[in-house]
Amino acid sequence: MSIQVYQVRGDIIELIFNPKEVDLHVGENLLIKEIRPTPRRGDGEEQREVKYRVGNTSGRGLIAQIIEFRTASYPSFIREQLLLALGDHSDPADRLFRYLADFPLADMDREMRNLNIAVAKIRKVAEPSGEGHLWDRWDGWIPTREVEITRVGHQELLANCVNDLGNRLHIGQTLDGGPFSIEGQALEKVNVITGVKGSGKSYLAKVLLLELIKQGAPCIVFDLNKEYIHLPPHEVGPDGRVKRGVIVLRAGEGGNLKMGVEEFGLEPLLTMLTKFGLPEVSALYFENRVFKLLEEAKQLRQNGRKVFIGLDHLIQMAEAGEFAENEVINNAIRSRLLAVKNTGVFASSPLEAVSIPKQYRKIRDGGALVIDISGLGNLARFGFVQSIVELIKGICEEEIAAGTGKFPFVFFEEAHLYVSRNTIGYIVTRSRHLGITSFFITNMISGLDEAVLRQMDNLFIMHLPYDDDVKHLGKSALIDQETLASFVKRLRNYHALVIGNVTRQYPIIIRVKELKGINTAGETKFFFQARLPQDQGRSEERPLPLEVG
Ligand SMILES: Nc1ncnc2c1ncn2[C@@H]1O[C@H](COP(=O)(O)OP(=O)(O)OP(=O)(O)O)[C@@H](O)[C@H]1O
Numbered sequence: 001m002s003i004q005v006y007q008v009r010g011d012i013i014e015l016i017f018n019p020k021e022v023d024l025h026v027g028e029n030l031l032i033k034e035i036r037p038t039p040r041r042g043d044g045e046e047q048r049e050v051k052y053r054v055g056n057t058s059g060r061g062l063i064a065q066i067i068e069f070r071t072a073s074y075p076s077f078i079r080e081q082l083l084l085a086l087g088d089h090s091d092p093a094d095r096l097f098r099y100l101a102d103f104p105l106a107d108m109d110r111e112m113r114n115l116n117i118a119v120a121k122i123r124k125v126a127e128p129s130g131e132g133h134l135w136d137r138w139d140g141w142i143p144t145r146e147v148e149i150t151r152v153g154h155q156e157l158l159a160n161c162v163n164d165l166g167n168r169l170h171i172g173q174t175l176d177g178g179p180f181s182i183e184g185q186a187l188e189k190v191n192v193i194t195g196v197k198g199s200g201k202s203y204l205a206k207v208l209l210l211e212l213i214k215q216g217a218p219c220i221v222f223d224l225n226k227e228y229i230h231l232p233p234h235e236v237g238p239d240g241r242v243k244r245g246v247i248v249l250r251a252g253e254g255g256n257l258k259m260g261v262e263e264f265g266l267e268p269l270l271t272m273l274t275k276f277g278l279p280e281v282s283a284l285y286f287e288n289r290v291f292k293l294l295e296e297a298k299q300l301r302q303n304g305r306k307v308f309i310g311l312d313h314l315i316q317m318a319e320a321g322e323f324a325e326n327e328v329i330n331n332a333i334r335s336r337l338l339a340v341k342n343t344g345v346f347a348s349s350p351l352e353a354v355s356i357p358k359q360y361r362k363i364r365d366g367g368a369l370v371i372d373i374s375g376l377g378n379l380a381r382f383g384f385v386q387s388i389v390e391l392i393k394g395i396c397e398e399e400i401a402a403g404t405g406k407f408p409f410v411f412f413e414e415a416h417l418y419v420s421r422n423t424i425g426y427i428v429t430r431s432r433h434l435g436i437t438s439f440f441i442t443n444m445i446s447g448l449d450e451a452v453l454r455q456m457d458n459l460f461i462m463h464l465p466y467d468d469d470v471k472h473l474g475k476s477a478l479i480d481q482e483t484l485a486s487f488v489k490r491l492r493n494y495h496a497l498v499i500g501n502v503t504r505q506y507p508i509i510i511r512v513k514e515l516k517g518i519n520t521a522g523e524t525k526f527f528f529q530a531r532l533p534q535d536q537g538r539s540e541e542r543p544l545p546l547e548v549g
């Protein structure tokens, strides 16, 4: 009997099927195609014995996506089907009964109980075009009862839901096992990757990151848990050949990412001082004086002088009472500057200072700067990341001015822990102007600002069992609540629901590909170590170079 239409209500179509014959999954797409009956010959009684030839179809069809399954409620189901069969000789009911009649009486009862109902949402109307179909918005049309129901293959799915401008990023497989790639341009601007703890968010982020690098995109990752530091390193061989990968910049005490006051920026420095408890009035005095200092430094540089302002200069100024006449203010500033110095992010000499724009140039044609912020305390992170975001903004402005368009793709793991709401708001609202693309990776869904949800271009959701989270995500308007709830609560391991520009707003479930031969593990510290032999397969493999250019 394969799959039969049971009923259509609104945009929901219910289908009866025998799970022993067809293996359907939530998220799968079905083509429900109208068949135009071709009477065999003759009239009257014979007319009912119509034969259908698939070749002779009206061609139109519906694309429906399975959102859940129900077992057929046995007595009511039989009654309805009997009524249908008696009432209008409708063919599906006929066929269902004929199908059941093929079983011996005892088995018929069992088979009947085995039937399931797939509840599917009608999403598109499909018009025949060449070998496949062109999907269009569903206008309410429904086929006659004479239909042929088949699975939508991944090629037809991709042809209708995924753009291809030649920048393909391969990120996994569709439910029917076919390769799933997205167009790089459709991934640009604002993306969210979310799901419950341990559902594979960071892994998907790494898959996207490595594909972006492969396609020559410059990326920047804020790595809170040392999760990205073991990805293949960015290397330039003696012959100048580049192996694209990641450059790890460690912030904090003992790290290799240190900056001078000028590069760090006044605003971020003020954020850091305020987080360390500098009162507002003192902050104002500090801002005034340092603003002038930075202007003087600019002047000197324009006159060909080499200038470097370290944190020690500012501490000496506080000690010399240069910020205010009031000693209390100078002392307040001095003590906070000492705290800032202890974070280890300031260079004491130009030799020690690292320039982010210079590092960016190294990965401008493909690669990533992984900024390891695990060594920074909570208070220091905000100012530090604000400083990097300002520098990224500067990089974007340079790219715009030069017309080169090598805009960065920036990954924020749990941004709410180190980026202020204002900065996040700024990034998402200005990203179209600046060219920057951001990925917000989080399991704290309620912490995702509505600004992000509204501006979001793509949403990648891994398993998400909680109603509150699903409701919050529903505000994005990328997907209806019903589909969202039904899909993300049922996602299997390593599967993701993808929706947005990358899927032309069609919800697609994929299995995220496995990164073979690449060390994706972070550096989680454990008290208990494994004492029993473990499967050593993947972790033993050597990292593969991404691409030799
Ligand atoms: N597609 C995949 N193929 C193989 N292994 C995967 C895949 N996705 C995730 N994993 C594994 O599942 C585990 C959890 O993944 P991951 O750390 O990405 O989850 P997470 O959602 O980021 O967790 P957290 O909320 O703790 O940050 C990891 O050990 C990872 O290697």
Ligand SMILES: [Mg+2]
Pocket: 201, 202, 203
């Ligand atoms: Mg993670």
